[in-house]
Amino acid sequence: xxxxxxxxxxxxxxxxxxxxxxxxxxxxxxxxxxxxxxxxxxxxxxxxxxxxxxxxxxxxxxxxxxxxxxxxxxxxxxxxxxxxxxxxxxxxxxxxxxxxxxxxxxxxxxxxxxxxxxxxxxxxxxxxxxxxxxxxxxxxxxxxxxxxxxxxxxxxxxxxxxxxxxxxxxxxxxxxxxxxxxxxxxxxxxxxxxxxxxxxxxxxxxxxxxxxxxxxxxxxxxxxxxxxxxxxxxxxxxxxxxxxxxxxxxxxxxxxxxxxxxxxxxxxxxxxxxx
Amino acid sequence: xxxxxxxxxxxxxxxxxxxxxxxxxxxxxxxxxxxxxxxxxxxxxxxxxxxxxxxxxxxxxxxxxxxxxxxxxxxxxxxxxxxxxxxxxxxxxxxxxxxxxxxxxxxxxxxxxxxxxxxxxxxxxxxxxxxxxxxxxxxxxxxxxxxxxxxxxxxxxxxxxxxxxxxxxxxxxxxxxxxxxxxxxxxxxxxxxxxxxxxxxxxxxxxxxxxxxx
Numbered sequence: 311x312x313x314x315x316x317x318x319x320x321x322x323x324x325x326x327x328x329x330x331x332x333x334x335x336x337x338x339x340x341x342x343x344x345x346x347x348x349x350x351x352x353x354x355x356x357x358x359x360x361x362x363x364x365x366x367x368x369x370x371x372x373x374x375x376x377x378x379x380x381x382x383x384x385x386x387x388x389x390x391x392x393x394x395x396x397x398x399x400x401x402x403x404x405x406x407x408x409x410x411x412x413x414x415x416x417x418x419x420x421x422x423x424x425x426x427x428x429x430x431x432x433x434x435x436x437x438x439x440x441x442x443x444x445x446x447x448x449x450x451x452x453x454x455x456x457x458x459x460x461x462x463x464x465x466x467x468x469x470x471x472x473x474x475x476x477x478x479x480x481x482x483x484x485x486x487x488x489x490x491x492x493x494x495x496x497x498x499x500x501x502x503x504x505x506x507x508x509x510x511x512x513x514x515x516x517x518x519x520x521x522x523x524x525x526x527x528x529x530x531x532x533x534x535x536x537x538x539x540x541x542x543x544x545x546x547x548x549x550x551x552x553x554x555x556x557x558x559x560x561x562x563x564x565x566x567x568x569x570x571x572x573x574x575x576x577x578x579x580x581x582x583x584x585x
Numbered sequence: 586x587x588x589x590x591x592x593x594x595x596x597x598x599x600x601x602x603x604x605x606x607x608x609x610x611x612x613x614x615x616x617x618x619x620x621x622x623x624x625x626x627x628x629x630x631x632x633x634x635x636x637x638x639x640x641x642x643x644x645x646x647x648x649x650x651x652x653x654x655x656x657x658x659x660x661x662x663x664x665x666x667x668x669x670x671x672x673x674x675x676x677x678x679x680x681x682x683x684x685x686x687x688x689x690x691x692x693x694x695x696x697x698x699x700x701x702x703x704x705x706x707x708x709x710x711x712x713x714x715x716x717x718x719x720x721x722x723x724x725x726x727x728x729x730x731x732x733x734x735x736x737x738x739x740x741x742x743x744x745x746x747x748x749x750x751x752x753x754x755x756x757x758x759x760x761x762x763x764x765x766x767x768x769x770x771x772x773x774x775x776x777x778x779x780x781x782x783x784x785x786x787x788x789x790x791x792x793x794x795x796x797x798x799x
Contacts, residue, residue: 316686324674327713396671399726402635403687404660584637 313405317413318420325421330383334422337379338429341371346436364433365448369529372426372456373522374492377463380422381484384467388414389477398585407584411576415468423460427453451532454561455525461568462521469575472582491522514546521564528560586613588648588737588767589634595642596629603629605791606643613736616768618778621788627771628668630788631739634769635665647737661688664730668741668771670722672715677706677725680714690732698728702754719746727755731762738768744777756781 325331345364391397401410430452438444466487474480499513517523527547530537535553537544547556589611596604604626611617619627632638633645636652636659645652647659673680681692699706704724714722723746730738744752759768759781770778775785779799787795 313687316683320675320679320683323676323679327674394672395667395669396673398632398637399665399667399671399673400683401637402660402663402665402667403684404657405687406657581639583639585632 311409313409314413314416317405317410318417321414321417322420325417328387330386331421331425334379334383335425337375338372338425339432341368341375342429342433342436345433364437365430365445365452366529366533368430368433369452369455372459373526373529376422376426376456376459377491377522378484378488380460380463381467381470381488382481383422384418384464385471385474385480385484386477388468388471389475389480392475392585393477401584407580408576411468411579415464415572419460419464422464423457426456426460430456448532451528451557451561455528458561458564458568459521459525462564462571463568465568465571465575469571469578472575472579491520495520496523510546514543518547518559521567524560524563528557531556531560587611588613588615590646591630591634591643592645593643594630594633594640594645596633596638596640603791604633604640607788607791607793608643609786609793609796611737611767611769613767614765615784616782617770618775618782618785619769619771619788620773620775620785621794624790625788626791627788628741629791631741631769631771634739635660635663662736664733664735664738666723666726666730666738666740666743668745670714670719670726670746674713674715676711676713677717678710680725680729681706681710684729684733688733690729690734694732695725695728698732698758699725701758702728702751704728720748720751723747724751727758731758734764736764736766738766739771740768741771742773743770752777 345367391400401407430449434444434449467484470480470483470487474483496517499517502508503510503513518527527537527540530539531553537548551559587610589609591607591609594604594607595602603624607626607630619630621627629638633640634647634652636656639653648662650659652659675683681695684690684695685692696706702724704721706725709717709721714725717725723743727743730740744755747755768781770782772778775782782799784798785795786793
């Protein structure tokens with residue numbers, strides 16, 4: 311596995327020069343700047359003030375932006391490498407497919423995870439500078455949640471890249487997965503719930519299988535341990551799962567899914583024609 | 586000793602048979618010109634030798650190893666130059682690190698080979714590979730392939746981006762290789778590699794239709 315670190319390192323170096331990386335870093339850095347300018351740390355909404363409010367807004371925006379950025383940039387770079395024969399050349403060197411695949415994944419993970427974490431820490435530093443307390447528990451949980459959301463969407467992106475060879479189809483599929491997880495599943499489940507055809511427990515179980523939903527619940531649970539903002543469903547979730555399990559689930563389930571998707575992608579990569 | 590052994594190799598894409606029961610051996614020391622019209626199956630055969638494709642039927646062995654199952658072992662002894670230099674985004678320094686760490690080829694040797702092709706790398710080490718001119722890219726790919734000192738050299742139209750002088754230098758470099766090796770040149774024009782090869786294979790519609798020693 312001597313080449314795994316080499317592939318990861320070179321992927322990071324390559325990404326740091328790529329235009330998408332600058333846009334990505336600018337979006338998250340810019341978000342923080344926007345929050346400072348708009349005075350989010352100074353405002354009070356529904357009892358949330360200062361740093362808590364800043365982090366809450368940041369995490370809500372992250373739910374929308376992070377998945378689509380990871381999906382699009384990852385499938386785009388892998389499929390364009392294949393179409394432009396970069397993959398053909400790089401894999402004509404004695405590197406195992408395992409080293410190449412997992413090295414690329416590790417490199418890509420570093421480049422999508424760190425800008426968001428850096429933006430988070432810049433926000434916290436600003437909040438502390440403005441007189442807030444250092445919210446260690448919140449920072450730890452948010453870092454863990456961002457880690458887990460990066461894992462699951464990177465896993466999905468690598469799976470799509472190995473399944474689909476066409477650049478356009480891969481991009482289309484990425485958009486579909488994103489919009490499905492972000493909104494369509496919830497809309498469909500709300501419809502089912504209103505019709506009373508399926509048991510509520512089943513609907514909630516399906517909703518919680520959505521990694522974005524798990525992330526969302528985890529993020530809310532830290533500010534609002536009773537989950538009052540999500541209404542009566544909160545009683546069911548907290549009674550049946552408990553607060554601790556819910557938090558563990560929100561962090562670990564997306565990581566588990568991400569690893570599963572990535573492993574599935576690797577199996578396809580190994581078993582199918584590379585080009 | 587055969588360096589490549591292909592037996593009844595068959596490969597289809599979307600129902601079209603691109604390699605149709607191809608059987609051929611390439612012995613150590615043989616230098617083969619592989620010719621044929623577009624779509625004849627030349628590049629597919631070479632890619633199968635490099636382990637990029639799972640065959641529908643038949644077997645390929647490179648020095649006795651399966652290119653798919655033992656790809657690292659097989660590729661340790663293959664130097665490959667693609668038809669078009671790919672737009673690799675690594676800088677030259679990173680690309681040379683990648684080649685050195687993955688194959689053991691010394692960077693100094695690559696620089697030497699580049700200089701023999703009249704390509705000065707030293708002033709361009711931080712430049713991304715894809716920003717070099719077509720000729721410079723091709724020269725560097727040639728230098729890398731030769732610096733590996735592989736027992737099998739695979740060239741897919743290697744001189745397509747080279748001017749006549751650079752072609753001459755490339756031929757001279759190949760002539761000066763001081764170790765036993767085999768090479769495959771995919772080409773449309775035999776006259777381009779005539780002095781370098783001792784065997785020609787003509788493919789059409791996925792089959793070997795002509796195979797003769799020169």
